[in-house]
Structures are given as C-alpha cells and as structure tokens.
Amino acid sequence: MAVFVKGVIFDGVDTTQPDCWRLAAYEARGGYQALRSILQAQMPQEDVIAEVKNSGLRGRGGAGFPTGLKWSFMPRSFPGDKYVVCNTDEGEPGTFKDRDILRYNPHALIEGMIIAGYAMGTRVGYNYIHGEIFAEYELFEAALDEARAAGYLGENILGTGFSFDLFAHHGYGAYICGEETALLESLEGKKGQPRFKPPFPASFGLYGKPTTINNTESFASVPFIIRDGAQKFLEAGKPNNGGTKLFSVSGHVNRPGNYEIPLGTPFSALLEMAGGMKDGSRLKAVIPGGSSAPVLPGEVMMDLTMDYDSISKAGSMLGSGAVIVMNDQVCMVKALERLAYFYHEESCGQCTPCREGTGWLYRVIHRIENGQGRPEDLDLLNSVGNNMAGRTICALADAAVFPVRSFTKHFRDEFEYHIEHRKCLVEHKWC
C-alpha cells in the first residue's frame, strides 16, 4: 500500500490505476521528454553530467554519494565495453521503495538509465532485481519490451544514432548482492561475494570493464532533473540534500508505506503522514535509514528533519530511507536479536571477522534474550564488534555492528535488566 506525497518520481502517478506503469501513461506524464531533448539536441555528455551534479542528487542506495560526481568518474573516452548497472536488489530490512518504482513507474528508471548510458558513453545496462520480487521482475521486462518497441531502447534510438540496450537480471535471495561489487559478481554468474576495492567499478566493474552502479531511485530521479532542471530538483530539498526522497515507513505506524517528500521534512511530519503511532501507542525508537543504520530513541528522532545531514549529526544515517518505527511494547533485546540473526544469515562468508563475528554476536544476543546473559556480555559484544567494523572487504560487517552498538548504547538498561533478571524489562509484544 504505497502512499505518495508530492515528489519527483511519483509526481502524477495514480497508483490506483492498474496501467499506471505502462509506457502510454508514462508518456502522458511527460515521460521520455528528457531523453528526447538530450538526444535531439545532441547535448554534450559532460553537460548531462553537470546537470546531475548541480541537482545535488545523492545516491539513494544508502551511502548518499553524489550521483553526478560518480558519473564523472567513468572513463568516457574508454574505447571498449562499459556498463551502467542499476541496483534494485533492495534487501535492507525496512526498505521497500524500489519495488514500488518498478511496480508503478518503471519507465522513469528505464529513461534514467538510458540517459545515464548516454552521459557515460555506454551501450548496455543491466538492472539487478531483488530475488523475492519476481512479479516486479516480470513487469519490468514487460516495460523494457514496451520501450524497445517504441524505439527508446536498442539500436539507433529515436533515429539519433545513439544505441543502448537494457536487460533485467533476477537475483535469487542474497542480501549481500545489494553491495555493488557483490552485485557485479552475481551478475557475472558467481556467488555474490564483494570484491576488494581498489580497483573500483569505475575502472574494473562488470566483466572487468568500467561500470557505474546506482540505486533505482537515483536513476529514476534523473528524468526529472533533466526535464525540469537541476535547480528545481535541488530546491525541492535543501542545500547539500537536493530533491525529494522516498521514505519507506514501516513498523508501528497506522499507515505504513512509501512517502516521497522533500529532504529536510521534519520526522514528526513524516510520522503524521504515516498516520501517527499505531493505536496511539508511545514512540520508543526509530531506525531512520534501514536496519544497518544506528537506532535512535524516539525523543531524539522527534527533533530531527529527514535529510542526510540532520540524521548523521544525531549519530545515525539516512541510509536507504527506511524508517522503522517501534513503540514501547518492543523489547530492544528481542529486536536486536532478530537483526543480528539477519546479518549472521546474510554474511557472504569470505572475510574472517564477518563470517565468524556475525555468528558470535548473534549467539551472545540470543543468549541474553533467552535469560542466559552474563554481566560481561555487553562489553564482549562491543569488543567483538570493534574487531569486525572496518576490517572487512565490504560494509556488511559494519552494518551488523551498528545496530549492536546503538541498541546497547541507547537502551543499555534493557540489556542489563535482561542479563540480571533473565527476562524482559518490557512486556514484549511484536505488534
């Protein structure tokens, strides 16, 4: 049940209409105009990239890296094959925005990727789609067929001599493939095990060729930026945090769903849009950027605005924009146990600290939750975490440690109570 407020990607999309995803509906909303204007004007590649840079668009996949800057890293004059790759492997717990982009507005993504292909001089793109959303994968393939039939994809697009093709690649259940180099490995038909960097994908990416990877939402924002101008996009948010952003609100709210709102909107306003706390319960904690982001106490959250800078100042991350809301019936030990289990399940297994550490963390937390905690366990958790974070190939180990650190920091009393009394401080109920 997606709910969209005014924004960039979902502007004018009527999700109640079953055909809203179709090419005709997209074109009626002004779709593919950005592509047409670029191709017809033979806009210089660097101008397209400059426009994206000026928009202040930051990567929507989690790290918030400026998209235009990333595009400028691609060796544009490189003679061989190059690729653009979209990351729709949305697996970060709490995040469910990219699925809605595929469902309701896939052509915005397709157009964004064609523009990216044009700007970086690549002829082929791939969209890596999360394993569990097969219907969306099939729908995206249908959208690709429409675009191909209409001459937006393939050889000699719109008769301008520019060629670009785009294919969907379906994942099959591995969170780690959201990490961009694991995604590339997976796209190559291997296990999704992240690569050591350097070399970075811009020089050694898919099949060893220069590659740019962006999140679905990042690409899908591009047509708006080109059509309506960088300035308009930038102004939709706030400085250094350009544009609107999709927030996936889940947990104890009355109306979970996606909200596309200007960056900088107060959390309290977002909470209200989402119908407020479920059954009027009390807000206890919020994970503001997907499960890997540090949890923040409810009262801290209520003072923040939803943008990269504000959330980061408070000690967390905007991440993928997944806002997990928890009320006071949640036992924080139990919640952390579930997240620790997740990272233990999803570690790819190559780095020693992550392979061994995620299991260790989970087992200790599991023990605490089951009344077998020991007084030294909280220190142990933090020490094990310190031996993991920053010592692995990819950031999954860090992602596993952030929740442990933040839960035990902000809700230390609950953990201590658990260890001492061998039971929950709160009368735990999941929902």
Next chain:
Amino acid sequence: MLEIEIDGKKLTVPQGSTVIEAAHSIGTYIPHFCYHKKLSIAANCRMCLVEVEKAPKPLPACATPVTDGMKVHTNSDMARNAQKGVMEFLLINHPLDCPICDQGGECQLQDLAVGYGNSASRYQEEKRVVVGKDMGPLISAAEMTRCIHCTRCVRFTEEIGGFQEIGMANRGEFSEILPFLGKTVNSEISGNVIDLCPVGALTSKPFRYSARPWELSRRKSVSPHDGLGSNLIVQVRTGQVMRVLPLENEAINECWLSDRDRFSYEGLNSEERLRVPMIKHGGVWHETDWQTALEYVVKGLNGVSADHGKDAIGVLASPYSTLEELYLVQKLARAFGVNNIDHRLRRSDFRGDEAQQGVQWLGSTILELVSAKSVLLVGSTQRKEQPLLAARLRQAVKKGTELNVLHYAADELLTRVNAGIVLPPQAWVAALGGVLKAVLGLKEGSTTTLDVSAIDVSEDAARIAASLVNAESAAIVLGNVAQHHPDFSQLLMLAQEIGRLTGARFGLTTEAGNSVGAELAGALPKRGPLGTTVTAGLNAREMLASPRKAYVLLNTEVEFDSYDSQQAVAAMKAAETVIALSAYKGQGLLDYADVLLPIAPFTETAGTFVSMEGRVQSFNGVVRPLGEARPAWKVLRVLGNMLGLSGFAYDSVEEIRGECLKAGTDVSANLSNTLSSMPVDFSVAATAGLIRAGEVPMYHADAICRRSPPLQLTAEAAAPRAYVHGSVLQQLGLEEGAAVVAVQGDSQVTLPVAVDNRLAAGVVRLACAHPTTVALGGLFDRIELKRGA
C-alpha cells in the same frame, strides 16, 4: 618506482606492488593466510591488516597497492590489535586439538596463533562442525572443521589447474569447501592444494597420520618422472621415504609438484621391490647372494659371447636411470665388445640417428619456452606427459602466448588454443609440411630444399604459420607422442626447417627425468659419451625385431617400456639369458628374465639427472638401499671388474660423473637438435583401417609410479579402453562400453570400447604400459577393432 616506508625502513618498489610484496622484499614478515604469491588476491582472511598512515582503518597488506610516500606500520597498536582480533575469530570455530591434528607442527595457524592468539578463548558458544568430504585417493578432506576459508585451494584449481574442481558452497558461517558432489578432484597437479592449505583441512591421504613433521628429515632430490627435473624435498624417517614435497625452484617447478612427482614415492615401498638377487633354475626362482648372482651373470655373458658372438648381446637401459648408471652400462658393454645399446625404448623411428649432431633437448630453457609469444606443440598429451610444464604454459597463455597444437586429439588443455590441427598420426608430416609451406608464403624470398609443392595448406596450418612468423619469439616442441611416432625424424626435420625460417627455437620435451642425460652418457648405438665416435650397434627397435641371444636390462620392464611390447616380450622369451638390473620383481621380469639383480631406485643412490633444458642436477640418496639392493653404479663396477675389464675402479659416483661429463666441460655445448639434411616424404599413407594411438598413461610411465597404490586408485589410472570417435563407433556398428577385440598383427586383447569425440577419426586411442594391453603391438601401428564375445 614508488617510495614506501615500512616500520621506519625506506625502500622503493615498482609501480603496482602491494604492501605485502614490499614488506617481504625487505624481509618484514606480515602474517597472512589467504595471500599466496602464485594465486590471485582474495584479501579474505584479514590476517595481514596493517596500519597505513592517514588511513582511518587498518588495511590488508596483501591487497593494498603501494602509493608513493606511503608509511606502513606492521607492528603498531592498530596493526597488532587488528591482527589479534582476526586471530581470535579464526580460532573460535577451529578445533584446538593440535596434538591430534595431522598438520600439527607444520600448521600456519598454529604458528601464528602462538604470536597473535590469546591464551583463553572468550568464545563460550558451541563450535561449528563441518562434515568431511571425499576428494579422491590423494587428498584427504576428512577434517573440514579445520578449514579457515582462505580459498587458496579453490583459487588453485581454477587459476593454476585451469578448471575449478573445488568450490566454497553455501554462505557465511555455513560456507564449506568441497568438490562437486560425487566427484573427486582429478587434476594432475591436485596435490598442491595440500601444501597450500595453511591448516589441517586438506592433507595428504597416503601420508596421513603416518608421521609427525618433526620426526622427519628433509633431503633434497630430483624427480625422475618427467623431463622437467622438478626439485624435491624427500622426507624420511628410519630409512623410509615418508613423503615428497616440492623444493621451490622458480626456474623449474616453481613451488609446485605434479601428483606423479608427489605420490609416486608410495611405490618405493611396494611389495614388489626386489630385495635380494634372484636366479631362475629350471623355471623356478631362487633367492641368492650377490656373489653367486654376479658369477652367474658373468658366466651367462661369456657363454653367449663365446657361442654366438658379442653382437648376440643387447643392452636396453631406461632413461629413468641416472647419468652415472647409463654411462657405466654403455662403458661396460662397449669394453666387453657389445655395441648394441639404447635407452630410447619407446621410439620407433631411428632414421635421424645418422643426421643427429648432438644431444636432443628442449632447445631452450623452460623459462625461455614459457616466455615465447608463440608455441607449437607437436604430438603431446601435455597434461599427462609434463603436467607442470602444461600448467606453466597455461599461465603463459594468460599472459598472451599463442598456443598451437598438432595432435590426433583436441584434448582439453584447460587453456586457450590459438590454432589446432587434429589428424591421425600418419597425416602429421604432411600437416607440418603445410605449416612450412604457409611460412614460406609469409616470409618473402624464403626457400627450402624440401619439396612442398604438392601440399595443401589448411586454414589452421596457415594460422599456426602466421602465429610463429608474427611472434617476436617462438618455439616448436615435439612431445612424447611425437618422439614415439614412426615419422619422428621427419617431424623433427620439419620443425628445424620451420624454425630456421621463423626464428623459432625447436626441440623435445623429453620423456624421462634423465633422457637428456642418457644421450650425454652415450647410451646410444651410434654415439658415445658426449658424442664420441663409437662402433655402431643396433638400436632398441632392431635389437627386438631381430632377437638377440642375451639381453641386459637396466631398470626397465620391456613389456611396459617398449614401442612394441608384444615383440619385446617375444624377444625376451626367445633369448637364452635375460639379465635384469631392477628395483622391482615385476610379473613380466619374473616370466622372461633369468637373473634379477636388485638395484636402488633414485632415492637410494647418488646420481645425476639431466633435464629437458639440459640442466645437470646431482643428488644424493635419501635413504639406504632396501634389503640387499645396491646402487646400480656399484653393481656395474663390480661386474666390470669380474668381467676383467679395465677402468672400473671407481670409489664414488662423483668420479664416474666427472669422467662422463669430462669434469668442467660445458654440457650445453653438446646439446643440439640440428639434423644434417634429410629428405622428407610428404605422401600420406593410404588410410584404410584404423591406426592405434598408443599413449603412455600418466601413472604407468615408469616403474615407481606404476606401483604407487594411491596413484593407481585415481580415475586416471583406470584400466584402458579403446577410445574412438563416435563416427568410428557407428561405422563399426558398436555401442559405447561394448567389449571389443583389438587386433594388431598376431596379437589381440579384449577390452571395452568408448567414445571420445575429440579424437581424429581413424585412430584408436589405446594406452600402452598397462598390464591389460601388453599383448598388443606397436604404439602407432595398424589396429583392428572387432566385436568381442
């Protein structure tokens, strides 16, 4: 060049170096598990974390490229902390039972845990248990709980072996190293994963639990099993060889060994070892003492020579013998008046003997060969003949070498082949002639005295020619199959012509560990030591085709080692006396020999092997001879004296070596593949019927590996089948697996037929050197297949 400072020491390293390479270059040790200089970088163990100034986090030294002005601390608090943290993680799920682990005492994890581990574990949870895996008869993977997931083994099979046979399945903590289920690891160089495994997860199956590393002495030696001359460390305990490991030598075997080099030693302790001299009386074998046996030999030789003349005696020596043994055996024979001496037992074409000007060899060093930009391999099963050379060529191809092949099968070389000609053996001379003709076309103004006018140049011949002509360095190599080929001399002549026109070096990958040494020692009918002139005698083929009355066999079982085993055995049986110096009492020898003198294999004697690249490598015995066995050079010395010959008063093997090689002279001056001009016949014999492609199976090549039980358990050692192209099978109206009778002349054997569509039509790939096929004839002669009973 980049400047870097490591723990305060300044040095410069080339662009592209990693921190660990830089550190190792100045002897600064950085702990590591997954890093290996010959494998791709995985950076997964995280043991090598070091502090790099200005980097906020510790970085893996193995994967971090050096940048100019970089300052690295390998021992700072940050680095030590990170390393200790990783060690703790490695140990939490690792069994801490070193005393009962087979790797105990030579375990990298154990060693590093001492320096980087904590005394008490903070991990109180249950430890992981991983079920063992079956990787076949050579590698034990019974204790996979010990695995630390460094993936060295996986990367080895993929990158060096050429085909990924080991994988890491599952994910995260559940990751397991395994071969594909139901399959064993079959690479011919698989045993290297045992050395690569830093813990006791992959261990040697034959060696397992037989000794502790600290009980073993390490002795250097040289492998006899192929022409490469791999350097060995032989580990011994109480007079027995317990294990063989590689001795690193970048110019030869790098840090690897083939499985044949590694596991053959199990054959040294075989039940079939001959421990005491034996004499056959009235068809019954009797053990005897040396004196009696040697007197018997002397009497036999004198008797035959008195009755039939010296020419009735033939000496067949194996090139797996040492230089000194081969030198002495020819010296003894010639001093006694016998000129029939040869070591080229599997050869069929000796037409080049007259034209030969020196000792045949690789034509270049191994390093030169693998750095050539274009290589043409003629008649070679590569991976089976010279497993490590094949692996090294595979690396060369990755670096841009074009590999071209002329063979009767498009065998899986696990590497990219630039151009390949697949034709039955009898068509090879014309095919190589095609390459020559194409070269002439590419090289303006070049000419040859050979008449190539009637030859058609195939597309592949043209591509091979272009590859050789365009490469800045090229090599043409004749493999073992080419050396056994009935047109060997013609092929060599053509290689010489093509080499002359293209600048390519040309030569042979010699079959045995001392093939080159055997030629240097003069174990040849028409050339003495270092090419001295001698009275010509019969070659190996002639000695068997027109049987002698007496044979002296040095270290050979003729039924396995000859071009035509049926003929060889018949000749032995017809002889009045067969004197065999052998380390084994094989069934064949027991049948046809009359006296068996137990001699020491290479591990029990000092000696010298000269490798395919002409490298002279001497070694000492690593254990004492078994039972009454004696080094062959001592046996020959005594025999010389007992026969009343002069010049056999040697005190040491060094004396013999010095005499043979004329101490101080440059051996390489004797190496030459050049043939004086010889005519070449390009006509292709009518191809009605089938030709046998009689290959030597990898694990039956020599007497020792034949008797290694673990090697004999491999898939490679399975009983031979008659392989034919599918179309041949159809023409014959047979089905895969059906029993067929293979007929060569008067001899025949029954065995299953199988399809191999990589074969040229017209050939039957049917191995020799195996008990089930010794009744057959020539390796590359006519053969007929008929439906069996």
Next chain:
Amino acid sequence: MLTAESLALIDREVAKYPADQARSAVMSALRIALEERRQTGTVPEERCLTTEVIEFVANYLGIPPVAAYEVATFYNMYDMKPVGKYKITVCTNLPCALRGGVDTANYISRKLGIGLGETTPDGKFTLLEGECMGACGDAPVLLLNNHSMCSFMTPEAIDKKLAELE
C-alpha cells in the same frame, strides 16, 4: 534433462549477456530448472535441485559444475532440499515482525502442524522463515513458491489462501 521450453527460456537469458559470458545466465538457468521441477515433480524429492540437474545446467552453459553448485547453494531461494508442492516463506525480519510477521509464521505453523523448515507428511506444504523481501510496508508478507508475493497476511487472509491451494 530439461524440457525444450525450459531450454528456450535459458537461451533467452543467455542472450542478455555478451557472447562469452553465458555464465551470467547461471542464476536464471537454475531458477528455470528448479521451476520446471517444481511444476512437474510429484513428491518433495522431485521438486528440488539435484546434483544431476546442476551439472546439466553447468555443462549447458559451459561452466565448471562446482561453480554452478556454489551459486545454487549461495542464494537461498534455490531449493536444495525436498520441498512441498507449496513452499511458504514468511518474512520474520524486524520490520515485518513489528507488524505480525512472527505471529503469521506461528499461525501457519499451528495450522499445518509443522515447524519452520518442515514439510507436511503429505508433501503438500513446506514452511520456511525468510529474510527481508523488500515489502515491509505490506507486512505481514509471505512468498509462495518463490515467485508469488502475498501481502497483508492476517489470519483470515491465510485461511483463505490455504483454502485456495489445492
């Protein structure tokens, strides 16, 4: 080993990648192979991937069998163990748990009389716990036979769904 239809589907996937990168299609090929087995299998053992099928796929694409096996075991939607006619994977990750994910799993478990990871004796249902499916807004969610996402799975919705499954 696979039907012509399945092979055609695999060929379509192979065509998405550069000519020398058929390996990229291994995930789809395994998925297609598994889907064929799921549809044609009559007992749980016939509905999952076997080493024979994996080897076939590997050979079809020209990659080492163990490499295909690595892939089949790394991604958790490939069924490597016998599986019921209907495989129900319930998301129990935190965002879903906050909205009934765990309760849903428990409800189904009680209703089918099997625990997580188990298959009903008649081979009809297998119940599994899953990780985030990227649909937390629709919680509780479950995935039916890998490809069909069922949203807002309240007890009533579950009753209805199970009744539909023959």
